Amino acid sequence: MSALPVPADATLPATTAQLFIDNEAVPAQTGQTLPVVDPSTGTVFGQIARGQRDDVDRAVRSARRAFDGPWGRTDAAQRGRLLLKLAQLVEREREPLARIESRDTGKPLRQARADATALARYFEFYGGAADKLHGQTLPYQEGYTVMTLREPHGVTGHIVPWNYPMQIFGRSVGASLAAGNACVVKPAEDACLSLLRIGELAAEAGLPPGTLNIVPGLGAEAGQALAEHPGVDHLSFTGSTDTGRRVAQAAAAHFCPVTLELGGKSPQLVFADADLQAAMPVLVNAIIQNAGQTCSAGSRILVERSIYDATVAQLAERFAALRAGPASADLDLGPLVTRKQQQRVWDFLSDAQASDLRFAAQGQIVDHAPSEGFYQAPVLLADVPIEHRLSQHEIFGPVLIVTPFDDEAQALAFANGTDYGLVAGVWTQDGARQMRIARRLQSGQVFINNYGAGGGVELPFGGVKHSGYGREKGFEALYAFTSLKTVAIRHG
Ligand code: TXE
Numbered sequence: 001m002s003a004l005p006v007p008a009d010a011t012l013p014a015t016t017a018q019l020f021i022d023n024e025a026v027p028a029q030t031g032q033t034l035p036v037v038d039p040s041t042g043t044v045f046g047q048i049a050r051g052q053r054d055d056v057d058r059a060v061r062s063a064r065r066a067f068d069g070p071w072g073r074t075d076a077a078q079r080g081r082l083l084l085k086l087a088q089l090v091e092r093e094r095e096p097l098a099r100i101e102s103r104d105t106g107k108p109l110r111q112a113r114a115d116a117t118a119l120a121r122y123f124e125f126y127g128g129a130a131d132k133l134h135g136q137t138l139p140y141q142e143g144y145t146v147m148t149l150r151e152p153h154g155v156t157g158h159i160v161p162w163n164y165p166m167q168i169f170g171r172s173v174g175a176s177l178a179a180g181n182a183c184v185v186k187p188a189e190d191a192c193l194s195l196l197r198i199g200e201l202a203a204e205a206g207l208p209p210g211t212l213n214i215v216p217g218l219g220a221e222a223g224q225a226l227a228e229h230p231g232v233d234h235l236s237f238t239g240s241t242d243t244g245r246r247v248a249q250a251a252a253a254h255f256c257p258v259t260l261e262l263g264g265k266s267p268q269l270v271f272a273d274a275d276l277q278a279a280m281p282v283l284v285n286a287i288i289q290n291a292g293q294t295c296s297a298g299s300r301i302l303v304e305r306s307i308y309d310a311t312v313a314q315l316a317e318r319f320a321a322l323r324a325g326p327a328s329a330d331l332d333l334g335p336l337v338t339r340k341q342q343q344r345v346w347d348f349l350s351d352a353q354a355s356d357l358r359f360a361a362q363g364q365i366v367d368h369a370p371s372e373g374f375y376q377a378p379v380l381l382a383d384v385p386i387e388h389r390l391s392q393h394e395i396f397g398p399v400l401i402v403t404p405f406d407d408e409a410q411a412l413a414f415a416n417g418t419d420y421g422l423v424a425g426v427w428t429q430d431g432a433r434q435m436r437i438a439r440r441l442q443s444g445q446v447f448i449n450n451y452g453a454g455g456g457v458e459l460p461f462g463g464v465k466h467s468g469y470g471r472e473k474g475f476e477a478l479y480a481f482t483s484l485k486t487v488a489i490r491h492g
Helices: 053-068 076-092 094-105 109-132 165-178 193-205 219-228 241-252 276-292 305-320 339-354 408-415 431-440 476-480
Strands: 019-021 024-026 033-038 043-049 144-152 155-159 182-186 212-214 234-238 258-261 266-270 298-304 358-362 379-382 399-405 423-427 445-448 482-490
Touching: 019 053, 019 193, 033 094, 043 193, 053 155, 053 182, 053 212, 053 219, 076 094, 076 109, 076 165, 076 193, 094 109, 094 165, 094 193, 109 165, 155 165, 155 219, 165 182, 165 193, 165 234, 165 476, 182 219, 193 212, 219 234, 219 241, 234 241, 241 258, 266 276, 266 408, 276 298, 276 305, 276 399, 276 423, 298 305, 298 408, 305 358, 305 379, 305 399, 339 379, 339 399, 399 408, 408 431, 423 431, 431 445, 476 482
Parallel strands: 155 182, 155 234, 182 212, 234 258, 266 298, 266 423, 298 399, 379 399, 423 445
Antiparallel strands: 019 024, 019 212, 033 043, 144 482, 358 379
8 A cells, every 4th residue: 555645746636645654554543634735726635644642652663673673784885775776766756756745835846856856866975975984993092992983873753844845854864874773754744745755765775664664743743752752862853943942852851862953044145246146046046945935045135235225126126027826837936835834924024014114026926826825925125124023033935134234244243143043145256254254154054155055965054043953964964863982992
């Protein structure tokens, strides 16, 4: 039986996607389900099993058996081969995976395709890295040999949000499996179909039963149960700051280490000497991609006053040309993921209106977009004071904030002046300033004269301050998924 309704096109009948445990599709123990909603139309097109505490427990036990059994005995080179095989299967299934994701999340098709490509690349990167992760020998006193061993934690839990299910799954599960852990994944209740299909592909690639288990369900039920489970040895969480705090508290009760990626209010600093022509499409894309529902969205632009009016005018021209519509129409933006997200963005925009902020430009929702879909036209807000709520909080929608600054010191103060610190962009031709600012920005990543570096599977990623802690992506992530053991031998 398939875990999935497999909605490879937009017209499939409603069926129920099950949990994926021990390489098998199984119903939730309560038999309960949750609706799957198409954000482009606002209609229900399927059901997913509603995993709860008992299901999470079953998945953790299954992962433990795999870790103590066949998976734990699989050597690093073979783990790498299996991940490379999984990468190939994801490539083979790129189009159906993209279509599932696009329907489930509302992403325009080409963005969903890019996510599937990135997922394959994560498995490829970590497949290649699996047998290159090792400890060291350390100089110590005469008569000793001391070494460190990098060992997997055991069972790792992964709480995945709905904005980039495939990419976030790839970066955390890929690294964890490469390091030798067995995984239990709790996808977001709003978007889990692609991940259930990937579970099946992992089984097809040859991962032993229990190595990768997927339990969809509500955050407060399955998510909380996973964070609290004493059998989980490491947790990766991507989502909101409030939920991240709850997850970290639950994990602390059993001393479980956590990696937290909690979003941001990422600034791009544009100085008067910037190459504006090169910057402009990047500035727009950084907030438009995935309808602004991106943890690293470039959601604030700080512009030196001498070029401020010209920059806002150029941005406004581009914003006015942007179009939002159904995911299948593959426009600049799809709908937001849920009615709840749409309401959240509306609340921020009502606040902007109440505060008399300047709406410098707005894109359009195309006429043929279904009226029940969760659409939001992109909005450009100019002259927004740094202390305003819209400058301080993550909106998670296609709303770009622009603020002028007078000098480098003020630019830095504004850039660092929120609770977040995930990503920053700096646009200037002045090499000394590039380095000065890169060092002083409170941010996990800094991009100079670019933004996001095309996704950067290889580039360590994570935040400071309320954006979280720990690093994902790149080789660095592998360290988080291992614990270091020191072995000291006295041989005289
Ligand atoms: O997030 P939650 P929501 C931000 C963004 C967005 C806001 C709210 O600003 O507008 O969060 O989104 C699971 N124990 N980001 O409500 O609640 C949940 O099921 C364990 C930023 O969707 O953080 C889902 O799988 N897990 C972000 C995941 O946590 C729990 C991505 C994220 O949900 C849980 C998403 C609990 N008690 C939202 N409660 C980013 N950093 O990219 C919920 N979950």
